[in-house]
Amino acid sequence: MADRTAIDTIKGYFYQFDYAIAKLLELQTDTDTIIVEGIEDVDINTATEEIAVQCKYYAKTEYNHSVIAKPIRLMLDHYKEVTNGTKKRINYKLYGYFQSGQTKLTLPINSTFLKDHFLTYSEKKVKYYHHTKHSLTDTQLDDFITLLDINISALEYQSQVSKISNLLMTQFGCNSFEAENFFYNNALKVIKDIAIESNIAKRKISKSEFLTKINFKRVLFNEWFVTYKGQSKLFAELRGQYFTGLNISPYERLFIIEIPNTNYVRAELKDLILTISRKWSKLSAREPHTFCPYIYLHNILPQELLELKKELFSEGFLFIDGFDFDGSDFNPKSISKQANSSNSIKIKILNKIEHIDLTIGEISKTREIYQFYNTNPFFDISYPNVKQAQIQFSKLTDINKII
Structure with missing residues (x-):
């Protein structure tokens, strides 16, 4: 059981890293950036928007509102600081893959649904109201919802890897072997290395910097890639x-x-x-x-x-x-x-x-x-x-x- 739990945890990290790789490859301009482990798992900064993405992979879990409630409450914590004028206004995204249960969530949601299913919770038989804690009005909660994108039908793990492979083949004009064993292998190492940096400035990378760092054809014995492969x-x-x-x-x-x-x-x-x-x-x-x-x-x-x-x-x-x-x-x-x-x-x-x-x-x-x-x-x-x-x-x- 412990081994399976460890494998699931590692796969969750891979899924997050893969999402970061895919987003970097999809950025429209070379100066657009992402931050790994910033406000959320992946923060995307372009000329037109800034979005903080919470990325989850629940391959063996049925969707329930409670599973994504805490990440949404954490996003609301940031939004509260926006209303106080201490943080910059941004967009939020919950991106998750679940084994089943996606039909339980009907989008878009309203403030009542937000309060009832995501912001109200119990711990040790005590009920808490996260919106009340932050003194947020329904009007403010409606505003938060306009900034929030919930996607619980994210790509399955291997489908996301295949997407990356296609993006890499297009980017570098290479075949599938080169895309996976050279460029994807290199990309995993780059993202893993910046993810463990203590200084958030070093966890930021532009599309052009990323492409430069992964653009070489040699097979790395990267422990993360070996684990994946x-x-x-x-x-x-x-x-x-x-x-x-x-x-x-x-x-x-x-x-x-x-x-x-x-x-x-x-x-x-x-x-x-x-x-x-x-x-x-x-x-x-x-x-x-x-x-x-x-x-x-x-x-x-x-x-x-x-x-x-x-x-x-x-x-x-x-x-x-x-x-x-x-x-x-x-x-x-x-x-x-x-x-x-x-x-x-x-x-x-x-x-x-x-x-x-x-x-x-x-x-x-x-x-x-x-x-x-x-x-x-x-x-x-x-x-x-x-x-x-x-x-x-x-x-x-x-x-x-x-x-």
Whole structure:
């Protein structure tokens, strides 16, 4: 029960964040803004209006007036300050999804309905009248109602996600995979990060700032996105997008992998290297075009790289690293020579990051670069004719599940 409650709570946060993302994408001008966790869950500011939105997701709850009564009373608290001249006049919106019961509410409401069903309540057998507490007249309550928009037939959770995906595809001219795994993933992180800021000024973001922050194509291992997607499903989709094919094309593939600063295990890295070699090599004499992958290990200590090479060599795993003899300089022609059944080269190891550019420049075949980073991308050279992917990971073993 506790686990289901926690999942429902997390889904409620996602729904609120998704609503904020959708509203940002729908803003008419780049200077329009929203505030996350402002007066309400999402405050929308445009040139023509300011609206505070209370956003609720009750997937397992039947609608009853009491469920939305407290949020409406909180809105009335703000309205009271407006009548006192201490707060700016704004619009209010209650946006909620319910499993059922929407027919219980007939809109529009009047002041009598407002008082009877939303402003009158009991606690510990004591009845309270919220309008009386604020000394608000029926005329003022009617005015409040003109500012209040109640929508209890909001989009269902997945429908809202689909709406966001369509908005992102329109905004960036991308496909559905890119919309979800790049731009939506980025958007979730941006909204989550500003939502936890203590300073309300830092919880404000304009449409143009938002679009700039999410406009990059790399897969983030964002814990919120992984929670939404599910780790197994995320890995499967990445594998399907980048690393699945009935016939592997004879391309020159470079795997650039950041070695985590913590929890590094040589056996895991060695297993990953063997997996990359096995899946992305074709050395049979029957193959018309033989090939094997390149690998660069970022942040690995020189001595550890040496020990790793010794282990691979001692186990009969043949590789080259672009050094023709002891004391020689790195030779991109040497490392880019074709692997085949005769020389049995199973992988090509690049020792330094600067060797990547030299090697890419030497290769004339179709090239692909897959960068797996643990914290931030570290190789940022862009090649116009080279397919490049940037994928964030948490553990080295995650990469095995993707490729």
